[in-house]
Amino acid sequence: TTYIESRDLFHCCERGMALQYYKFVTIDLRLEGYNVFQIADLEMSYSGKPLVFNLGNDGCIGQSCPLDVDTAYSIDGDAPDKELPQNILDMNLETKWLDYKKSPAIIRLAKKKPIHNYRLRTANDEAIRDPVLWNLQGSPDYVNWVIMHEVANRTLGEALVPLNRSTWSTNFTIEIPCYAPTQAFIPNSPNITCQEGDILRSGSNCTTLCNDGFTPSIRTLLCKRAQLYPDSFYNCIAD
Structure with a gap:
């Protein structure tokens, strides 16, 4: 890593x-x-x-x-x-x-x-x-x-x-943690993009967030050894 x-x-x-x-x-x-x-x-x-x-x-x-x-x-x-x-x-x-x-x-x-x-x-x-x-x-x-x-x-x-x-x-x-996805690269997402916060323990999930009126294309990301899976940005799709 x-x-x-x-x-x-x-x-x-x-x-x-x-x-x-x-x-x-x-x-x-x-x-x-x-x-x-x-x-x-x-x-x-x-x-x-x-x-x-x-x-x-x-x-x-x-x-x-x-x-x-x-x-x-x-x-x-x-x-x-x-x-x-x-x-x-x-x-x-x-x-x-x-x-x-x-x-x-x-x-x-x-x-x-x-x-x-x-x-x-x-x-x-x-x-x-x-x-x-x-x-x-x-x-x-x-x-x-x-x-x-x-x-x-x-x-x-x-x-x-x-x-x-x-x-x-x-x-x-050490279990290397992950940061939440970067808000600037996910249009229509809030400042903190994971319900669990901006820094995630290895082995834990990120419940993805979008602004009101939008739904995440991927609902959950897994933090594993410093990397989030799936290894791609989620999108916020209009309801």
């Missing part, structure tokens, strides 16, 4: 996408129902090469960091001063992110970047704090979010995240 940062105007959809925002959402921990969560690092890779994060050198924290550096933060988190979300980007097994409310972490990149895979490194202690149910989401604009990978089975999650401390998990493969 080829990643592009702008819409492919010659086809119905994106063939992949580079995103500026990612979100790690913890659903539950190894100790079921527990709230104190931690991981040491979150490594993201593209074409087999880990992304190199630019964390700056001015000691900035989270959202206060300038836009030309990569950072991570939590909107409503509860983390100790030395165990903040941005620690997951430093690839240092001596640091970690700990949160007493298992709040999501937002990863804000200085530039849009695509990823193929990611993996977690467990923290230095307390395996009961490991995530075993979670999802990773992506967004092009901090408004529209889409799940790109999730672990929704507890038994599977417990097997995927090592009990050993300061240890990497296996690599997880």
